[in-house]
Amino acid sequence: xxxxxxxxxxxxxxxxxxxxxxxxxxxxxxxxxxxxxxxxxxxxxxxxxxxxxxxxxxxxxxxxxxxxxxxxxxxxxxxxxxxxxxxxxxxxxxxxxxxxxxxxxxxxxxxxxxxxxxxxxxxxxxxxxxxxxxxxxxxxxxxxxxxxxxxxxxxxxxxxxxxxxxxxxxxxxxxxxxxxxxxxxxxxxxxxxxxxxxxxxxxxxxxxxxxxxxxxxxxxxxxxxxxxxxxxxxxxxxxxxxxxxxxxxxxxxxxxxxxxxxxxxxxxxxxxxxxxxxxxxxxxxxxxxxxxxxxxxxxxxxxxxxxxxxxxxxxxxxxx
Amino acid sequence: xxxxxxxxxxxxxxxxxxxxxxxxxxxxxxxxxxxxxxxxxxxxxxxxxxxxxxxxxxxxxxxxxxxxxxxxxxxxxxxxxxxxxxxxxxxxxxxxxxxxxxxxxxxxxxxxxxxxxxxxxxxxxxxxxxxxxxxxxxxxxxxxxxxxxxxxxxxxxxxxxxxxxxxxxxxxxxxxxxxxxxxxxxxxxxxxxxxxxxxxxxxxxxxxxxxxxxxxxxxxxxxxxxxxxxxxxxxxxxxxxxxxxxxxxxxxxxxxxxxxxxxxxxxxxxxxxx
Ligand SMILES: Cc1cc2nc3c(=O)[nH]c(=O)nc-3n(C[C@H](O)[C@H](O)[C@H](O)COP(=O)(O)OP(=O)(O)OC[C@H]3O[C@@H](n4cnc5c(N)ncnc54)[C@H](O)[C@@H]3O)c2cc1C
Ligand SMILES: Cc1cc2nc3c(=O)[nH]c(=O)nc-3n(C[C@H](O)[C@H](O)[C@H](O)COP(=O)(O)O)c2cc1C
Ligand code: FES
Numbered sequence: 001x002x003x004x005x006x007x008x009x010x011x012x013x014x015x016x017x018x019x020x021x022x023x024x025x026x027x028x029x030x031x032x033x034x035x036x037x038x039x040x041x042x043x044x045x046x047x048x049x050x051x052x053x054x055x056x057x058x059x060x061x062x063x064x065x066x067x068x069x070x071x072x073x074x075x076x077x078x079x080x081x082x083x084x085x086x087x088x089x090x091x092x093x094x095x096x097x098x099x100x101x102x103x104x105x106x107x108x109x110x111x112x113x114x115x116x117x118x119x120x121x122x123x124x125x126x127x128x129x130x131x132x133x134x135x136x137x138x139x140x141x142x143x144x145x146x147x148x149x150x151x152x153x154x155x156x157x158x159x160x161x162x163x164x165x166x167x168x169x170x171x172x173x174x175x176x177x178x179x180x181x182x183x184x185x186x187x188x189x190x191x192x193x194x195x196x197x198x199x200x201x202x203x204x205x206x207x208x209x210x211x212x213x214x215x216x217x218x219x220x221x222x223x224x225x226x227x228x229x230x231x232x233x234x235x236x237x238x239x240x241x242x243x244x245x246x247x248x249x250x251x252x253x254x255x256x257x258x259x260x261x262x263x264x265x266x267x268x269x270x271x272x273x274x275x276x277x278x279x280x281x282x283x284x285x286x287x288x289x290x291x292x293x294x295x296x297x298x299x300x301x302x303x304x305x306x307x308x309x310x311x312x313x314x315x316x317x318x319x320x
Numbered sequence: 321x322x323x324x325x326x327x328x329x330x331x332x333x334x335x336x337x338x339x340x341x342x343x344x345x346x347x348x349x350x351x352x353x354x355x356x357x358x359x360x361x362x363x364x365x366x367x368x369x370x371x372x373x374x375x376x377x378x379x380x381x382x383x384x385x386x387x388x389x390x391x392x393x394x395x396x397x398x399x400x401x402x403x404x405x406x407x408x409x410x411x412x413x414x415x416x417x418x419x420x421x422x423x424x425x426x427x428x429x430x431x432x433x434x435x436x437x438x439x440x441x442x443x444x445x446x447x448x449x450x451x452x453x454x455x456x457x458x459x460x461x462x463x464x465x466x467x468x469x470x471x472x473x474x475x476x477x478x479x480x481x482x483x484x485x486x487x488x489x490x491x492x493x494x495x496x497x498x499x500x501x502x503x504x505x506x507x508x509x510x511x512x513x514x515x516x517x518x519x520x521x522x523x524x525x526x527x528x529x530x531x532x533x534x535x536x537x538x539x540x541x542x543x544x545x546x547x548x549x550x551x552x553x554x555x556x557x558x559x560x561x562x563x564x565x566x567x568x569x570x571x572x573x574x575x576x577x578x579x580x581x582x583x584x585x586x587x588x589x590x591x592x593x594x
Contacts, residue, residue: 029547064550
């Protein structure tokens with residue numbers, strides 16, 4: 001007896017993916033680094049490390065600190081700049097069996113527009129993520145994700161430059177993430193990535209020095225999962241576009257939490273540092289989960305947490 | 321147990337022996353034929369914590385022969401504590417071998433190996449390989465105190481001349497291990513692994529006595545495979561890295577950030593700009 005396999009396929013705007021699992025920006029290189037440890041054909045897409053207009057040196061070391069149930073990082077957007085990237089890196093991506101999504105970071109609307117347009121023009125790049133939420137660059141970059149007007153301006157500008165799926169990555173380091181999410185959708189985002197890392201700090205009590213070269217960093221891993229699930233849940237109440245949930249997903253149960261909270265896809269970052277086979281395992285187990293519950297597709301569980309969702313666009317900003 | 325269905329560098333190993341060499345110093349012996357066969361001197365593995373609750377840990381491969389590979393580590397925190405609690409017969413998954421090991425080419429005749437503390441874990445394989453190739457190997461091995469000078473006899477048995485030092489004078493020379501190197505002055509090359517201050521001292525002494533040194537560096541790793549850029553060190557750009565590496569400082573200099581896990585962990589002292 002051949003049962004039809006449940007479908008794990010999802011859509012983010014125009015982008016169709018066979019699996020709902022993305023690899024978080026900055027955590028997975030271009031995918032190649034992990035090819036010897038897992039089957040990359042089982043990965044929905046790899047979000048590439050954020051790239052900026054000019055090359056960036058990044059922060060001094062130590063850039064990483066292991067913390068309870070997670071880690072702090074302060075890489076500082078080290079990258080070779082868009083010119084070098086397009087010439088030397090991007091050509092390699094077309095020949096690989098997994099999709100890559102470009103990630104854009106910047107310090108002005110102009111920067112975002114410049115990098116977004118050039119990256120989006122390339123066939124090898126399946127979609128564009130706007131990282132308006134990197135916490136490790138002296139707070140300049142973060143101002144975008146902290147200000148609804150700036151968010152709207154960046155997204156609207158980039159929207160005008162490409163037809164490719166535009167994912168906007170939001171920061172948890174704000175008072176009201178829904179206000180930003182609402183503006184991002186209104187300005188033309190096709191999907192939202194929720195969330196980037198949570199600002200954090202660790203101090204060495206023997207030397208009295210901060211444990212990161214950059215003093216502060218971004219917290220990721222299971223430590224931030226409840227924060228991220230809440231953010232997805234809240235954002236799902238105010239937007240109709242798909243959400244890529246992320247923050248501490250390590251197991252299939254974690255992934256399911258995000259889907260139930262309202263995410264269409266999930267992204268895995270820090271868990272790859274524990275075991276690069278996690279994404280492959282989650283795909284297999286999600287399929288089993290659907291099969292066991294007689295569900296035909298992953299979409300059937302999205303937003304099904306038993307809490308009651310407001311209808312889309314009900315949100316009208318702060319009530320004062 | 322089989323490793324056949326796994327991609328080439330994931331190994332499901334079995335713990336075949338576990339010994340506490342000193343308080344807080346553990347030697348785990350693994351049944352890991354493919355890893356043992358593939359490991360080059362100075363390479364490391366990422367050990368996946370059995371609970372899955374913490375990040376993987378970078379550990380040098382201490383021994384590798386026949387089916388056996390072993391890991392020698394200090395219990396310094398949560399992840400190494402979890403590895404130390406493994407019992408014989410339990411499974412430990414490791415990724416590897418990773419990184420580039422020591423460059424043993426050029427048929428050196430006289431080699432100095434400097435090991436500080438747990439740095440001893442990465443220098444047995446190069447010592448054995450060099451001795452097999454006919455070199456005379458002198459090991460300078462330093463630790464905080466005598467109890468932490470583990471495995472010195474193992475190196476002597478392998479054919480190394482061993483000189484010991486301790487910070488507190490409880491065994492060997494009372495002082496820094498690099499003082500011993502400074503007095504020797506008769507080597508073709510120096511290999512070193514240990515804490516950063518020791519490696520910096522080795523680099524300085526090597527430059528003084530006119531010998532090139534290879535240093536196995538350490539930094540906190542996340543991925544261990546070159547995917548996150550968390551473990552960088554500034555080095556002089558080589559043709560292999562040009563122009564793929566972001567500059568290490570503003571202003572387009574020829575110094576770039578290399579990843580310790582991918583381009584290292586072993587670097588020549590004269591390429592480092594740290
Ligand atoms: C290439 C490479 C090879 C290595 N090979 C070996 C090896 O063969 N054997 C070995 O023993 N180690 C080796 N290491 C080091 C090993 O990976 C680390 O010691 C590991 O991070 C320990 O993990 P942990 O969670 O047990 O300790 P962690 O909690 O990560 O602690 C590690 C160290 O950080 C410091 N630290 C921890 N917490 C704090 C705090 N709250 N405040 C201040 N300082 C703190 C401590 O000094 C401690 O010694 C290697 C590292 C690299 C990069
Ligand atoms: C080492 C590291 C580097 C990261 N670099 C980037 C980056 O360049 N751009 C970006 O948008 N997010 C970056 N992130 C954030 C992740 O993509 C992800 O959103 C976050 O870590 C939460 O998910 P996780 O808990 O699964 O890691 C980085 C995270 C880590 C741990
Ligand atoms: S630890 Fe990720 S690049 Fe080295």
